[in-house]
Amino acid sequence: MIDDDGYFGENIAAGYDDSAADMFRPDAVDPAVDLLAELAGDGPALELGVGTGRIALPLAARGIPVHGIDMSRAMVDRLRAKPGGDAIGVTIGDFATTRVAGEFTLAYLVFNTIGNLTTQDAQVDCFRNAAAHLRPGGSFVVEVGMPDLRRLPPGQSAVPFHISDTRWAFDTYDVATQAMSSNYVTIVDGRAEHWSIPFRYVWPAELDLMARLAGLRLRDRWESWKREPFTSESGRHVSVWEKPGG
Incomplete structure (x- = not known):
């Protein structure tokens, strides 16, 4: 897992929001927050790889309690300096294995962050970690690009x-x-x-198998947060897996 002294240290965190400015536009953020808020319902949400709060802050502004896990202290410092940042609880650690207290109705990974785990074992661990945090009936959401x-x-x-x-x-x-x-x-x-x-690219079918190993089942898969159909021409997907028992 990439740590604070590596790829997302101070030198990257200082300009990260500017370098990813297109992803901070309302037309990129709002559909994601709409769907995540719907899935969270009246429960709390856990963001794996919370970063500078691009999604966590607007989701919390909708009234959803949000906790984040991230290994980069420099990125989290940017989150905490923003308006509303003090309302986001953050645990510093590897989101593939780090546990936090409580149960969540939603866990999510956005913007290709699953690929920051550069081995298959780490990605499998991430699914197990997400499932362990979820209440029965809770959802795990991953947004990731298709290998080109x-x-x-x-x-x-x-x-x-x-x-x-x-x-x-x-x-x-x-x-x-x-x-x-x-x-x-x-x-x-x-x-x-x-x-x-560095990243590790991963196919949808491989993610579905990781979910099954973690006790989750696929509920939905779309091309984007706007819920267009996922097809062979889609450049990315938003997938939702469910923890049985709700």
């Missing part, structure tokens, strides 16, 4: 997703291990700065 492997011709391992005069970004894939990384090259004062984040 169809764009890889033979012999190529990189797929660009942003090109401009001052910034290039590309993903690299190892189809044998499901290891990938997102790489960013930015020109600042004529000098190139490089930042890379």
